[in-house]
Amino acid sequence: MPLDRDPADRTYKVVGHRHNRPDGIDKVTGRAKFGADLAAPGLLHGRILRSPHAHARIKSIDTSKALALEGVKAIVTAADFPDHPQVLEDGELTNIRYNVMAREKALYDGHAVAAVAASNPRIAAKALKLIEVDYEVLPHVVDVELAMKDDAPILHDHIRTEGMEDAPDCPTNVAERIELGYGDVEAGFAEADVVIERQFRTGAAHQGYIEPHACLANISGDGSGDLWCCTQGQFMVRDVCAQLNGMDVSKLRVTPSEIGGGFGGKTTVFIEPVAVALSRKAGKPVKIVMNRGEVFRATGPTASSAIWVKMGCKRDGTITAAQAELKYQGGAFPGSPVSMGAMTAFACYQPKTLKAIGWDVVTNRPKQAAYRAPGAPMAAFAVESIVEELAHTIGMDPVDFRLKNAATSGSKSAYGPTYSDIGLVETLEAVKAHPNYAIKLGPNQGRGVASGFWFNFGGQTAVTLNLNIDGTVALSVGTPDIGGSRASMCAMAAEELGIPYHHVQTIIADTGSLGFNDVTDGSRVTFASGLATIEAARNAAKVLCERAAKIWGIPADAVTWENGCAVPAGPNAGEFPPMTIKELAKKAGETGGPIAGHFEVSADGAGPSFATHLVDAEVDRETGRITILRYLIVQDAGKAVSPAYVEGQMQGGAVQGIGWALNEEYIYNDKGVMENPGFLDYRVPVASDLPMIDTQIVEVPNPGHPYGVRGVGETSIVPPLGAVANAVAAAVGARPEELPMSPPRLLKLMKEQAQPLAAE
Amino acid sequence: MSQVHVTTKINGDSTEYLCDADETLLDVLRDRLQMTGSKEGCGTGDCGACTIILDGRPVCSCLVLGAEAEGRSVETIEGMANGEELHPLQRHFLNGAALQCGICTPGILVAAKALLAQNANPSETEIRYWLAGNLCRCTGYDKIIRAVQSAAAEMRGETHAA
Numbered sequence: 001m002p003l004d005r006d007p008a009d010r011t012y013k014v015v016g017h018r019h020n021r022p023d024g025i026d027k028v029t030g031r032a033k034f035g036a037d038l039a040a041p042g043l044l045h046g047r048i049l050r051s052p053h054a055h056a057r058i059k060s061i062d063t064s065k066a067l068a069l070e071g072v073k074a075i076v077t078a079a080d081f082p083d084h085p086q087v088l089e090d091g092e093l094t095n096i097r098y099n100v101m102a103r104e105k106a107l108y109d110g111h112a113v114a115a116v117a118a119s120n121p122r123i124a125a126k127a128l129k130l131i132e133v134d135y136e137v138l139p140h141v142v143d144v145e146l147a148m149k150d151d152a153p154i155l156h157d158h159i160r161t162e163g164m165e166d167a168p169d170c171p172t173n174v175a176e177r178i179e180l181g182y183g184d185v186e187a188g189f190a191e192a193d194v195v196i197e198r199q200f201r202t203g204a205a206h207q208g209y210i211e212p213h214a215c216l217a218n219i220s221g222d223g224s225g226d227l228w229c230c231t232q233g234q235f236m237v238r239d240v241c242a243q244l245n246g247m248d249v250s251k252l253r254v255t256p257s258e259i260g261g262g263f264g265g266k267t268t269v270f271i272e273p274v275a276v277a278l279s280r281k282a283g284k285p286v287k288i289v290m291n292r293g294e295v296f297r298a299t300g301p302t303a304s305s306a307i308w309v310k311m312g313c314k315r316d317g318t319i320t321a322a323q324a325e326l327k328y329q330g331g332a333f334p335g336s337p338v339s340m341g342a343m344t345a346f347a348c349y350q351p352k353t354l355k356a357i358g359w360d361v362v363t364n365r366p367k368q369a370a371y372r373a374p375g376a377p378m379a380a381f382a383v384e385s386i387v388e389e390l391a392h393t394i395g396m397d398p399v400d401f402r403l404k405n406a407a408t409s410g411s412k413s414a415y416g417p418t419y420s421d422i423g424l425v426e427t428l429e430a431v432k433a434h435p436n437y438a439i440k441l442g443p444n445q446g447r448g449v450a451s452g453f454w455f456n457f458g459g460q461t462a463v464t465l466n467l468n469i470d471g472t473v474a475l476s477v478g479t480p481d482i483g484g485s486r487a488s489m490c491a492m493a494a495e496e497l498g499i500p501y502h503h504v505q506t507i508i509a510d511t512g513s514l515g516f517n518d519v520t521d522g523s524r525v526t527f528a529s530g531l532a533t534i535e536a537a538r539n540a541a542k543v544l545c546e547r548a549a550k551i552w553g554i555p556a557d558a559v560t561w562e563n564g565c566a567v568p569a570g571p572n573a574g575e576f577p578p579m580t581i582k583e584l585a586k587k588a589g590e591t592g593g594p595i596a597g598h599f600e601v602s603a604d605g606a607g608p609s610f611a612t613h614l615v616d617a618e619v620d621r622e623t624g625r626i627t628i629l630r631y632l633i634v635q636d637a638g639k640a641v642s643p644a645y646v647e648g649q650m651q652g653g654a655v656q657g658i659g660w661a662l663n664e665e666y667i668y669n670d671k672g673v674m675e676n677p678g679f680l681d682y683r684v685p686v687a688s689d690l691p692m693i694d695t696q697i698v699e700v701p702n703p704g705h706p707y708g709v710r711g712v713g714e715t716s717i718v719p720p721l722g723a724v725a726n727a728v729a730a731a732v733g734a735r736p737e738e739l740p741m742s743p744p745r746l747l748k749l750m751k752e753q754a755q756p757l758a759a760e
Numbered sequence: 761m762s763q764v765h766v767t768t769k770i771n772g773d774s775t776e777y778l779c780d781a782d783e784t785l786l787d788v789l790r791d792r793l794q795m796t797g798s799k800e801g802c803g804t805g806d807c808g809a810c811t812i813i814l815d816g817r818p819v820c821s822c823l824v825l826g827a828e829a830e831g832r833s834v835e836t837i838e839g840m841a842n843g844e845e846l847h848p849l850q851r852h853f854l855n856g857a858a859l860q861c862g863i864c865t866p867g868i869l870v871a872a873k874a875l876l877a878q879n880a881n882p883s884e885t886e887i888r889y890w891l892a893g894n895l896c897r898c899t900g901y902d903k904i905i906r907a908v909q910s911a912a913a914e915m916r917g918e919t920h921a922a
Contacts, residue, residue, distance in 0.1 A: 030797020260863025
C-alpha cells in the first residue's frame with residue numbers, strides 16, 4: 001500500500017495531533033484489567049516448581065506427598081505434554097515444550113519441572129516443597145566463549161553446527177554459524193590509513209517489564225476453553241498452547257489482557273500451556289502468576305555477547321573495510337539473535353568492503369526472548385565505539401564522520417537490500433544543529449554520539465471496522481497495544497472516514513473474534529495494523545457510498561466519500577445534499593444490512609527507522625559512578641501519528657539502553673545459579689538516575705505506508721549503549737570494552753588505562 | 761488455621777474482612793476485596809507498583825500484612841478520583857502521555873499524591889528522589905516528572921486545569 005501522495009501537500013485533521021488514549025482513563029483510575037487482575041468462580045492457583053540446578057538429569061519426580069495435601073487439585077509434569085505429531089514436526093515448538101516443562105534434564109537454574117494447582121496460593125507453595133525430585137547434577141556452562149570450547153559441557157546431544165560445511169558430526173553447543181558481507185575486506189584494510197580493532201563483551205539484560213507473566217485458563221469437560229493472559233500475541237498463545245496440549249486450535253479462545261510491558265519478552269509462552277494443562281486436569285479454572293524471581297530466572301532475557309570488530313578508514317573519513325565476529329549465547333536452546341546482530345552491525349554505513357560472522361551458542365541459561373531490536377544494541381555498541389575512535393584518530397568531527405559514510409535513500413544496505421527513503425542523514429544533521437552539541441563540558445565530563453538502525457516489520461494482520469447505529473465506529477485489531485497504538489488506530493480510522501477522533505473506539509480482539517494476527521513485534525503495529533485500519537476504513541467508505549447511491553438511485557461509482565459524508569462525484573451525478581455517516585448508519589438496515597470494512601494482509605514495506613543519540617556523561621573518579629547529564633534522541637518516525645507516544649517510545653527505549661549500558665546484567669555464581677533475580681540487585685534505571693530526555697522527531701515519509709508511517713519502538717534502544725560508552729570514553733580517556741559499565745568495571749578501567757587515549 | 765478479623769477504613773469507607781495471618785495487605789485488597797488497581801510487580805518492596813497510603817504515609821502494600829490494617833486508614837488508587845472528576849494528577853498523567861503500559865501508573869499516582877500533600881512545590885530533583893522507589897520501564901520518567909510538575913502547579917492555583 002504505497003504512500004498516498006506527496007506528504008508535503010497533505011494536511012491531516014486527526015493524525016499527527018495530540019489525543020488522549022482510549023485506555024487512559026481506566027489506567028489512571030485502577031480499572032484497567034491486567035494479566036493478574038481476573039478471577040473466576042472456583043478459581044485454583046497454580047505454582048511452578050523450578051530446578052535449583054543449572055544443569056541436571058531428572059532421575060525421578062515423586063508427587064505423591066504433594067497430591068495428598070488438602071487443597072491440592074492437580075499436578076502436571078513433562079509427562080502431561082506427550083509427543084503430539086504437530087509438536088514433533090516443528091523444531092521450535094519442541095523447544096518451547098521443553099522450555100515450559102523440563103524433560104529428562106533441567107537446562108538452567110529456574111527451569112520448570114512440575115506444576116501444582118491448589119485452592120489458594122499459599123497451599124500451592126506448600127505443595128511445591130512436598131514434590132520430590134531426584135537430580136543428578138551435571139557440569140554446566142553459562143559463558144558464551146567457554147560454551148564454544150571443545151571440552152565444554154554439552155546441553156543437547158542432537159545439536160550440530162548449521163551453516164558449516166566442515167562441521168564435525170559430534171555434539172556441540174554451537175548451533176549455527178552465519179556469514180554475510182561483500183568485497184575483499186583484506187584489500188579494504190590495505191587501502192585504509194587507520195585500522196582499529198577491539199574485543200567487546202555485553203551482559204544479558206532483561207526486558208524488565210513491571211508486570212510479571214500472568215494467565216487464567218478455564219478448560220471445560222468437553223476439551224474446549226478460554227485463556228486470559230498478558231501477551232504480545234494472543235494468536236501465538238492460542239496456537240502454541242493448543243498444539244502443546246493436543247487440542248484443536250479452534251477449541252481454545254485466548255483473550256489478551258491489558259499488558260504491563262513486554263518489550264519483546266511476551267512474544268512467547270512460559271506459563272500459559274501449563275495453566276491449560278492444569279485446568280484440564282483439575283476441571284476448574286487455574287490462575288498462574290509469576291513472582292519477580294521467576295520472571296528473572298525463567299523467562300527470556302536477551303543474549304549476552306562477545307563481539308570483535310575491526311574497521312579501517314582513509315584520512316578523508318571513507319570507511320574502506322568493516323569486519324565483525326559476533327558470538328551470542330541465547331540460553332538453553334538455539335535461536336539467539338546473532339544473525340540480526342550481524343545484519344544490523346554496519347547498517348548505518350556504506351563500508352567499501354564488509355565481512356560479518358555470527359555464532360549462535362547454547363548455554364545453561366534461560367531461553368532468550370526478543371528484547372526491543374533483538375541482537376542490534378550490542379552490535380551497535382561495538383561498531384559505534386570503533387566508529388567514534390576512528391573519527392577521533394583522523395581528527396574528524398564524529399557526526400561529520402558518520403555523515404561521510406551514512407546510509408542514504410537508495411543506497412545498498414550493508415546486509416543486502418537497497419534502502420527506500422530513509423532518514424539517517426536527517427537525524428545526524430539535526431543532532432549537529434542542536435544546542436546540546438555546542439554546550440561546553442566541564443572536567444570529568446564527556447560527550448558521546450551513536451547512530452542506530454532497525455529493520456522494522458510488517459507481518460500478518462487482520463482488522464475489522466464496524467459502523468454503529470449512531471455513526472460511531474467500532475474498530476477491532478489483533479495486535480496487543482503496548483505503547484498507545486489504540487490511540488493511533490482511532491486516529492487513522494477517523495482520518496479516513498472524516499469523523500472526530502472520539503467517534504472511533506478501538507479494541508484488541510480475542511482470537512475468536514478476528515482473523516489471525518502476528519504478535520506485536522518488529523515495531524509493526526502502527527505501520528501494519530495502521531495500514532490495515534486505513535484500508536478497512538476505505539472499504540467501509542466504499543460500502544457507504546454504495547448505500548448512498550442506492551438511496552439516491554444513481555450508480556455507485558457516481559458517489560465519493562468526503563469529510564464524513566457521501567457526496568455526488570461530479571455535476572453529472574445529480575444534485576443531492578451530502579449524506580452524513582450518521583444518516584447512512586441509521587438507514588443501514590433498509591439499504592442492505594450492517595456496514596463494515598475489513599482488511600487482511602501480509603504487510604510489506606515497513607521501512608527501516610534510524611536514530612542518532614547524543615549524550616553527556618560525568619564520571620566520579622573516586623566511586624566509578626556515571627551520571628547522565630543530558631540526553632538527546634533524534635529519530636525518524638516517517639509520520640508521527642501520535643507524536644506524544646512516539647516521544648514516549650524514544651525516551652523509554654533510550655532509558656532501557658542506558659540501564660543496559662550502566663547497570664543491568666545477569667550475574668551467575670560458580671554453580672550457574674543467578675545471584676540477582678530481583679529488582680534490588682538487578683538494577684533498572686530509577687527516576688533519580690536520569691535527566692529529562694530530549695527528543696526530536698524527524699519525518700522522512702515511508703513510501704510503503706499511505707501516510708508515510710514507519711515503526712519507532714525498537715530503534716530507540718540501539719544507539720544508547722554506544723553513545724553512553726563513547727561519552728564515558730571521552731570523560732575518562734579510556735575505552736569501555738565491557739558492558740555494563742558498573743562502578744567496579746569503570747574503576748578498574750580507569751586504574752589500568754587512566755591516561756588520555758592517543759587521539760581522544 | 762483460623763483467620764484474622766480486621767476492621768479498617770479503605771478510601772473513607774469502613775470495611776471488614778477475614779484474612780490469613782500471613783497474607784499481605786496487597787493480596788487482601790486484590791484477592792478478597794477485588795480492588796485490583798494496586799499491582800504486584802515484585803512482592804519485595806522494590807518496584808512500588810503496590811503503593812498505597814496508610815495513615816497518611818505511602819507504603820508498599822506487599823510489605824504490609826492484611827492484619828496490620830486493623831483500625832487504620834487505607835487510601836488506594838480506587839479512591840483517588842472523586843466520582844467522574846479525576847484528581848489533577850490523574851488528569852495531567854492522561855493529558856501529558858505520562859503512561860504507556862499503565863502497570864506502574866496507580867502506584868506512581870498514589871506516591872505522587874502523598875508527595876504533593878506534604879510538599880506543594882517540589883523541585884524536579886525532589887520529585888525524582890521521591891519517586892525513585894517506583895519503577896517505570898516504559899517512559900524513561902520524563903513525562904511522569906513533567907506531569908507531576910504541571911499537576912502541582914495547577915493545584916497551587918498557578919495554572920488553569922489541563
